[in-house]
Amino acid sequence: MISLKNVTKTYAAGARSTTALRAVDLDIQRGEVFGIIGASGAGKSTLVRLINLLERPDAGLVAVDGRATDGVRGRELLALRRRIGMVFQHFNLLSAKTVAQNVAFPLQLAGERNLAAIEARVAELLARVGLSEHAQKYPRQLSGGQKQRVGIARALACRPSILLCDEATSALDPETTRSVLRLLSEINRELGLTIVLITHEMDVVRQICDRVAVLDAGRVAETGPVEEVFLHPRHPATLALVREAAREEDGEVSPVHGAIHRLTFLGSATHSPILGVLAREHGVDFSIVGGQIGSIRDQPFAQLNVAFSGGDVAGALARLDAAGIDVEALYDRSAAAIPAEARIRELAHVV
Amino acid sequence: MSFDRIDWVQIGHAALDTLAMLGGALFFTVLFGLPLGVILFLTGRGQFLQQGVIYGALSFVLNILRSVPFIILLIVLMPVTTVLTGTSLGVRGVIPPLVVGTTAFFARLVETALREVDRGVIDASRAMGGTVGQIVFRALLPEALPGIIAGITVTAIVLVDYTAMSGAIGGGGIGDLAIRYGYQRFQTEVMVVTVILLIVLVQLLQAAGNRLVLHFSRK
Known part of the structure; x- marks a missing residue:
């Protein structure tokens, strides 16, 4: 569904430059929930932004739906982005628009003019994320979890085949995180949507991902089924993330022999x-x-x-x-x- | 001081002239300043249409316009104004220099208001496949509306100030009255009335602006 081959991305900031990704290879299958985990600064956000071409790689190839994206420009680029939904850490809702208008927004951008069709689709989406009674509210009147549900409804509006989640639960409390992850899981099952989920929390990966790639300093440290990576971490970076999730103390010594x-x-x-x-x-x-x-x-x-x-x-x-x-x-x-x-x-x- | 000597009809006309200058100049200032502000913002550093050369050139010109004192701009622009409106006097003759004097100022205020918009909103709009036009008209400007209205309010008040100043070189309105009667003919009561009118006008503009900002604020 999505494949990255030998992808490198460097940011130039004045005289210094930072390499966000180094020779990254990834293959994400259709219909799976794929987690990308790493500490902050590991290059996770850059990676996900390469998929919907908010960023372009300096080297290497990104292919979506079996098509290389390096030559995609103009209308084709906009059409590609409309097939990929994106959910953000800070929701990125339009504060001047109501919940319903926010969800309708991508449909309008896509050129949908039939108001009845927009209204019906918005109602359907808001029902799906459980926010029907909040349709006429403004984002500032909602809780964080509700805002993220609006973000998810908006991302689904154009019936994308891929959903990118950039730290979608990192600004939420644990209880809300669980409910948002449950919603994503349901969406994945019901719509057969491919979900690429970026996070720095192993608990998130453990809850909903099928496979996971661990990113460390711009490289893929390891990748595999979540059970495998979580229970048998091979790379120190993975181990650190697993230990953090288990709240394991460093250097605990039990006075046991044998x-x-x-x-x-x-x-x-x-x-x-x-x-x-x-x-x-x-x-x-x-x-x-x-x-x-x-x-x-x-x-x-x-x-x-x-x-x-x-x-x-x-x-x-x-x-x-x-x-x-x-x-x-x-x-x-x-x-x-x-x-x-x-x-x-x-x-x-x-x- | 005797207020019976005041010609209230004349003051009424002058007040209407001031409002006409204010309205006309504000209209053209917003018409030219808003797109300039948007271009400044979009081509600015770190924005998605970053264009150092365009931003630098535009910024340079706007800074020059802002650094010329308005009273000098009035005089320098006289030939241009005459070509544009056929006169450099009265309400019509003053609107072009007023517009030139405040457009650069307003464009900067628009740029600042747009910068206040959450970057994530632009990101999200781009990710949704929005074109530059759609992002500007459907996301950026609506989100920045309260800030832009506040900018229009400030600009309107600066314009009131400038219309009064233009009285010095033959513009019309309250400022003209204050200079010709209040100053040159020592009619202090005219000066007092004109100053009070200006104070009331500024207060009204600010109050109206504040209400509109509040009405459109959703944050």
Whole structure:
């Protein structure tokens, strides 16, 4: 649906220049929710603005719908942009227009003159985002979440095939973020829309994305299915984002001896009472020294760092493996305390 | 001081002349200044039609116009005015220099008002596939309307000031009366009445402007 090949973008600011993107390759499939995550300044916004040609790459190729966009100009460019909806962090609504007029705006820009058709489409969109009773209000009378719903309705007005979300939930509180993400998820399922979502929060990616690319200093650090990237981060930048999401403290040291293993349960495996079985049947003792429990999209997961001692540890590990639970050896605590930095590196290495 | 000597009919005519000069000059100032302000804004640094040369040239000319004192502009423009309106005297003879004197000022106010518009609005309009014309007329100008009205108000008040000044070189209106009677013939009461009229006019303009700004503000 969207592909970027070897894309580089540099901004010249006087004598200095900043490279926002370096040799970026990405392939986004039709109908998926694709997350692009990275710390601020990683080049996320530049990347998304290349897709609807608000920016042009210095080198490389951007293709939308199987067509290279480098030669697209004039009317063709405007038509392309109308097929791509965009939702912004700060909503970017027109303050002088009502909610209904804001949603009607892209239709008017597209040259729609049939007022009845515009009115019907606006009513349909406002019903879709749950704002029908606010049609005649002005943006300043709405809450942040409501404004973003108007932004989403507006982005959908011209029936785009792609929706770009540039930090769409970053100005919202956690509860509102969840409801806006739910709405985006529904839209993705119902309309088969491809969604490209930019964020700096792993929680957002975890909630709705199918696949994710991690951007670090203008490069794609890693890309893959969210389960894979979130549960088994390979790149330090990913690890930092995952740890931030898990609110994991740096350098926590538990006074446990013995080998620590990280067990990852995903989907139905999450509900199996496997640790008790291990204790009974293999005679191992275990202490849970860390971990997180949650869900990725609608799929439950648990990731536990467990120290096993006594009994048949090897047999227990084989049992876990057979039960479809991912096991990684982290490190042996008896080998003395390892500083947090080394631990990150080691973790990245082991995984 | 005796107010019975005042010719109220004459003052009435002068007041109407002032309003005519104000209205005419304001109309042409907005007509020329608004597009200039829009061009200044669009070609300015960091804007989506950034054009250093056009912006620099326009900015330079407007600065020159703004740096010439109005009383000198009145005199310098006399030949041009005569060509345009057939006279350099009275209401008609004063409107061209008034327009030249305030257009540059107003264009800057428009530029400033447009800069106050949330950049995101332009971004969103571009992302929606809006043409430059659509973005200007359907997004930028409506969003900047309160600021532009405030700019028109300030410009109108400057124009009242300038119309009075133009009395010095044979323009009409209240200023002309103040100079010919109040100053040259020592009729202090005429001076007092004209000053009061000017104060009332300015107060009314400001109040009307404020109301309109409030009416169109949605932020």
